[in-house]
Amino acid sequence: MLDFMDNVQNAFYEVSHWNVDNSYGALNATARALLDFHTPKGLRLQISSLAAPNFATSYTLGSVGVVDGSVSYLYSSLPLKQEFRSSHLELHRVIGGYRTLQELRRPDEHWWWEVWHNGARIDRRVDTLLYGRIFLPQSTLEALYLRRLSPTRQLKITAVSDSTLNNGGTILALLQNDVGKYSTEYMYSTDSALMGVRGLYNFGTDPRVEPAAPAGAQELVEPVHGRFSAGAELYYGLLNKSGGISTGLRFTTLPNHTGFPYTMTLTLNPLMGNLSSTYAVKAGSNLALCSRFDFNFYSYESELQLGCELWRRRHNTDVDWAAKKVRADWKRPTVAPDDDVSGILKARVDQNWRIGVLWEGRIKEMLFTLGASLDLRKREQIFRGVGIELQYSS
Amino acid sequence: MAFNFNWSPLIADTSRARDMLTAALNKSPKPPIIVDDILVNELNLGTTPPELEILEIGDLAEDRFRGIFKMSYAGDAFLTLKTKVQANPLNTYLSTKPSFASPQPLAASAGLTIPLQITLSDIRLSGFVILVFSKQKGITLVFRNDPLESLKVSSTFDSIPFVRDYLQKEIEGQLRVLFMEDLPAIIHRLSLRLWSDEYQEETEERLDATEDTVKPIDPLASPPQDAVDAFGNPLDPSEISALSLDSSEIHASFSQKNILRLAALSESQRTLSLFTPSIREAVFRAWASHDRPDSGANTPGLTQSSLSRIQSTFGSMKSNTSSIVSGSSGNETLATRPSLVSANSAPAGLGLGSNRSRAGPMRKRKKRVINLRRDGGESSGVSTEASTPLPSTNVSETASVIPEEREREEELTTPPKSPEKAGLRPGNSEPSRHLDNETAALSNNLLPAMPNTLLPAAPILSHPPKPSKSKSQQPPNIPPPITEEPSNEPHPTSSSHRRPPLRSTHHPTSPLLRSLSFDKISTLSSSSGTKNPLSPSAESSASSSNGGILEQAWMLKMAMEIARKVGEEKERASALPTPPMPRRRSEKRSGGGMWVQQQEEEGVGEAPPAYRA
Structure with a gap:
């Protein structure tokens, strides 16, 4: 389940019209959400609040052996109007599952961001997000500075200060450009002076180009059912003289696809000989399945992972007959969205019989995450970790 | 002192050690590049202990x-490890970084694990080990410093220099941790697990070995002393040559030091009881450490830095002679002095090598010791003490009686001392050598060794003046004028000739020494009278059966010490009557026990020529 602060940041992206999915780093976001989800360990409590539209606070208390916690604050120059109360939160927003990519939207025009007063441009809207989090016993500090430099550009600086790290911390600067048709990212990390470049190119129509006026009624614009994207990344550490490279392809269906949505990715690391393919499918409104196959043609090692996401909804037998009678698009009045969701089950298993199970949902006004990781190969200690996370936000 | 432990059984069973090593290697947090368990594939302790x-x-x-x-x-020894390493540097780099500020590459950090086989060989270790053994708590072994000196790492990636260097570095680091932290734990666990009867025997053996080795050590320890003594005197290296030429001066200065040293020795002996094994060990240790330092004291101006260091240590020792046994001072001397170290390590190595052959005799000896103790407790010790000189001499004269093993032993132990002593002044070295030789001879019947030790010394003494040279080669009791002829005789025959003169000084004129040792001497003399009637043959048989070699040796040492002191006293007085050499000698040959009588007859105040200036 997504952290409250991550949720707020996503809301900021949304408000500032930044497409998070249009990045090479998010090429296989669906597979990661379905296969690499984090299983909690121990007990963890989070109390958060969006006290003002621009200001959010969050407190976390955890007990894994020792009691630890974190305090985080977030400031956004853009007022965030979404619903963040845990009692009224849309579960889809915080539960990362199958990601249905939307149509690429045209980037904002520059003049949209200009602030005019009395016929003169007095300012440009530059949205900023500041975020800080301190982990108390460890005295680790995380900081994030996010700035929308322009409608197509964003600067993200993340820093971690920790005495256990080399030089006491590390800073990563990330400059992202997204024009819809393609996106590029440049990064620099102070740790070992790592430099990186990432790029993603979307085949198909360019959203920046205005669709030509319908030449004729008979010429129907063929709806786009899917999108094919290709990207690559390149890293080089100046200090340790080591680098990395990878390329990737993705095909995903778009919302107007008539069949069930699916996403396929193929990534290749030519240096290390690693080939990874994922296939995720949303088999229904409540079910998503995903598989990943890794193969290394240097070491001939292979790995297979399977995962699923299942939304379990309550059925009120008293009114079932009535629901069948009403029209399909009739909206049932509910107190909270996804009120009928009793829980979401996520599970993954790999070829070594390592199993991860997650049960998420909402009880009263609390969001809960119950997770366990198991290893069936090791009989003496099957449960590798069990944990529960509770979130409350107001 | 040396340990005697079996190396071959350690070699035979390495499976358990392998398992434990595997567990230890996987316990500590591994570097991120190692992605799998480290398996100890092969462990061979090698043939060299x-x-x-x-x-x-x-x-x-x-x-x-x-x-x-x-x-x-x-x-x-070599060790083969198997594990899997992460070949992607980006992967290992990112795995140690917080994810918040990580670039989070999509696939560039995909892992490539490569099976790796590492062979560690040419291991060079050198360090100080603290060993604590207790029956209840097992063995605790701790390295005081980082013992790893060098190591050769050969692996699958030897062709890639970068990887090879990296592995070398990483593994050295891990091994250091292993030696400092994990190995003590492993050994402790092993010792607890091996707590069986067999294991107990082993430990006992080990203890025995330490007791046994005391004797060989002494002769070894003394040579350095002799060597130092010979150059003696607080003189500059430049002066050494002059001193060596001027023998009389050296002796004068030397005797003073000797008296100091002897006083310290007697002090330490008085304070320690002789009849518990531990303390007896301590006494020996004191001997060893004491001899060395005071040898250093005699040669403060030696050219070699090592020797000067010795002297400094001795200074501290002098101040508190009774606490000479304390480890710190002894440690320093050993650690700082290369020559001594080599000499001492030699017996240890030999002991290890000849471990198996020696196992039998050692046990016997141990039993003997126990018996002796009982005897001593029961009787006044007259019989045992008195008999000591006789059996030894008898055995020495009848060299054929000596078993092969013992001969070998002594040969192993004795040689190191002779070269050490060789370069130094012969006159001064005599007493200590006598002590050592006698103790060795008595305890182990090492008589044949004597010639060996003496002969090599002779050629090295090129410069010293004639009188001193003759002394060195001759038994001390032979007066300088007469020496030329008889001097060569005693060496090949036996050490018995030399022993008498020392004994003869048992009744010292110097009041100080007499007060210290008078009771012992009296017992010796009285007992000698009783012993005389015994025929050599009977004595030899008795000695072979008799187990009190250690005690006897110790007693002899005492006696000789006293003798030395007396001699030095005499030297001081610089009035030295020549001892009646010929007569004593004849008596000697007639019977080993005779010398005690001689003492009485000859009268006390005579010092062997070796002690004279």
Whole structure:
């Protein structure tokens, strides 16, 4: 389940019209959400609040052996109007599952961001997000500075200060450009002076180009059912003289696809000989399945992972007959969205019989995450970790 | 002192050690590049055992032991490890970084695990080991410093220099951790697990070995002393040559030092009881450490820095002679002095090598010791003490009686001392050599060794003046004028000739010494009278059966010390009557026990020529 602060940041992206999915780093976001989800360990409590539209606070208390916690604050120059109360939160927003990519939207025009007063441009809207989090016993500090430099550009600086790290911390600067048709990212990390470049190119129509006026009624614009994207990344550490490279392809269906949505990715690391393919499918409104196959043609090692996401909804037998009678698009009045969701089950298993199970949902006004990781190969200690996370936000 | 431990059984069973090593290697947090368990594939301890040198024994009893060793290893042991390493540097780099500020590459950090086989060989270790043994708590072994000197790492990636260097570095680091932290734990667990009867025997054997080795050590320890003594005197290196030419001056200065040293020795002897094994060990240790330092004291101006260092240590020792046994001072001397170290390590190595052959005799000896103790407790000790000189002499004269093994032993132990002593002044070296030789001869019947030790010394003494040279080669009781002829005789025959003169000085004129040792001497003399009737043959048989070699040796040492002191006193007075050499000698040959009588007859105040200036 997504952290409250991550949720707020996503809301900021949304408000500032930044497409998070249009990045090479998010090429296989669906597979990661379905296969690499984090299983909690121990007990963890989070109390958060969006006290003002621009200001959010969050407190976390955890007990894994020792009691630890974190305090985080977030400031956004853009007022965030979404619903963040845990009692009224849309579960889809915080539960990362199958990601249905939307149509690429045209980037904002520059003049949209200009602030005019009395016929003169007095300012440009530059949205900023500041975020800080301190982990108390460890005295680790995380900081994030996010700035929308322009409608197509964003600067993200993340820093971690920790005495256990080399030089006491590390800073990563990330400059992202997204024009819809393609996106590029440049990064620099102070740790070992790592430099990186990432790029993603979307085949198909360019959203920046205005669709030509319908030449004729008979010429129907063929709806786009899917999108094919290709990207690559390149890293080089100046200090340790080591680098990395990878390329990737993705095909995903778009919302107007008539069949069930699916996403396929193929990534290749030519240096290390690693080939990874994922296939995720949303088999229904409540079910998503995903598989990943890794193969290394240097070491001939292979790995297979399977995962699923299942939304379990309550059925009120008293009114079932009535629901069948009403029209399909009739909206049932509910107190909270996804009120009928009793829980979401996520599970993954790999070829070594390592199993991860997650049960998420909402009880009263609390969001809960119950997770366990198991290893069936090791009989003496099957449960590798069990944990529960509770979130409350107001 | 040296340990005697079996190396071959250690070689035979390495499976358990392998398992434990595997567990230990996987326990500590591994570097991120190692992505799988480290499996110890092959472990071979090699055929060369490590060399252990005892620096200090803090506590020694039947059921406990505490000591400090200097360990050096340059054997052919090797170790083969199997594991899997992450070949993607980006992967290992990112795995240690917080994810918040990580670039989070999509696939560039995909892992490539490569099976890796590492062979560690040419391991060179050198360090100080603290060993604590207790029957209840097992063995605790701790390295005081980082023992790893060098190591050769050969792996699958030897062709890639970068990887090879990296592995070398990483593995050295891991091994250091292993030696400093994990190995003590492993050994402790092993010792607890091996707590069976067999294991107990082993430990007992080990204890025995330490007791046994005391004797060989003494002769070894003394040579350095002799060597130092010979150059003696607080003189500059430049003066040494002049001093060596001017023998009389040297002797004068030398005797003073000797008296100091002897006083310290007697002090230490008085304070320690002789009849418990641990303390007896301590006494020996004191001997060893004491001899060395005071040898250093005699040669303060030696050219070699090592020697000067010795002297400094001795200064501290002099101040508190009774505490000479304390490990720290002994440690320093050993550690700082290369020559001594080598000499001491040699017996240890030899002991290890000849371990199996010696196992039988050692046990016998141990039993004997026990018997003796009982005897001593029951009787006044007259019989045992009196008999000591006789059996030894008898055995020496009848060299054929001596078993092969013993001969070998002595040969092994004795040679190091002779070269050490060789370069130094012969006159001064005599007493100590006598002590050592006699103790060795008495305890182990090492008589044949005597010629060996003496002969090599002769050629090296090129410069010293004639009188001193003759002294060195001759038994001390032979007066300088007469020496030329008879001097050569005694060496090949036996050490018995030399012994009498020392004994003859048992009744010293100097009041100080007499007060210290008078009771012993009296017992000796009285007992000698009783012993005389015994025929040599009977004595030899008795000696072979008699187990009190250690005690006898010790007694002899005492006696000789006294004799030395007396001699030095005489030297001081610089009035030296020549001892009646011929008569004594004839008596000697007639019977070993005769010398005691001679003492009485000859009268006390005579010092062997060796002690005279």
